Amino acid sequence: MAWMVRARLGRAAGVALAARAVARSLVGRHEAAPRTSRRDFLRWTVAGASTFALAEAAAGFVAFFWPIKFGRFGQRIALRPADIPAPGAAPIVNREGKFWLIHNEDGALALYWKCVHLGCTVPWIEGEGRFHCNCHGSIYDRHGVRIAGPAPRPLDMMAIEVGDAGVVVDTSQIIRRTGYDPSQATQLPS
Ligand code: FES
Missing domain, CATH: 2.102.10.10 (Rieske [2Fe-2S] iron-sulphur domain)
Structure with missing residues (x-):
């Protein structure tokens, strides 16, 4: 009986050690990743807004010049x-x-x-x-x-x-x- 308790305690300790190692590696990876600077953030925000505005203008241009069907004209x-x-x-x-x-x-x-x-x-x-x-x-x-x-x-x-x-x-x-x-x-x- 005592040997079973000892074996379980040993397995639990192994699992805890492995979890600690994984957490440490994740934290290390996060710290190693480059942080987005404020300038990059602004640059990407401006680029996204400009692209959206251009796409909207292009859609409006196409819609304006698209031929409109009127009644049964053409039939x-x-x-x-x-x-x-x-x-x-x-x-x-x-x-x-x-x-x-x-x-x-x-x-x-x-x-x-x-x-x-x-x-x-x-x-x-x-x-x-x-x-x-x-x-x-x-x-x-x-x-x-x-x-x-x-x-x-x-x-x-x-x-x-x-x-x-x-x-x-x-x-x-x-x-x-x-x-x-x-x-x-x-x-x-x-
Ligand atoms: S469109 Fe010019 S006279 Fe009719």
């Missing part, structure tokens, strides 16, 4: 009867597709509402009976042809299709032109 848009003006009437704006639908003697035109000068949205001015860009004064007639102002060409247009789906405007293709030709107009079902 084929089926028109309802209420979207189609009578021949000779004022055009009807289609905000989803960003175009004016105008119905003239040769048929209908879907005119892209973006001014070909510097890109302002061109309104129809009922009192003038024509499109008149507020930005720099470009004026376009009912066919979208430039009458006055700095615009270099007629308003661009989009294709109109008439089929089983009814009257559809394809806003995925913006068509440039140098003038008006009756073949650009689409005859609509009455």
Whole structure:
């Protein structure tokens, strides 16, 4: 019995010695590690803050210039009867597709509402009976042809299709032109 007690006491003493040795080595390692100086701390703090500010500015820049999708622009848009003006009437704006639908003697035109000068949205001015860009004064007639102002060409247009789906405007293709030709107009079902 006595020999068992002695053996246990011996094992406990060994464990205590080993623990003391490990603690001493850890303390020694900690003391040996170089301490961060105040200057280093400030340097790293400034570097971190600058990096964060730059990343935030870059994210804001990208978000600002990322193209914003508006409605169904870029798709084929089926028109309802209420979207189609009578021949000779004022055009009807289609905000989803960003175009004016105008119905003239040769048929209908879907005119892209973006001014070909510097890109302002061109309104129809009922009192003038024509499109008149507020930005720099470009004026376009009912066919979208430039009458006055700095615009270099007629308003661009989009294709109109008439089929089983009814009257559809394809806003995925913006068509440039140098003038008006009756073949650009689409005859609509009455
Ligand atoms: S953007 Fe229309 S006239 Fe300049």
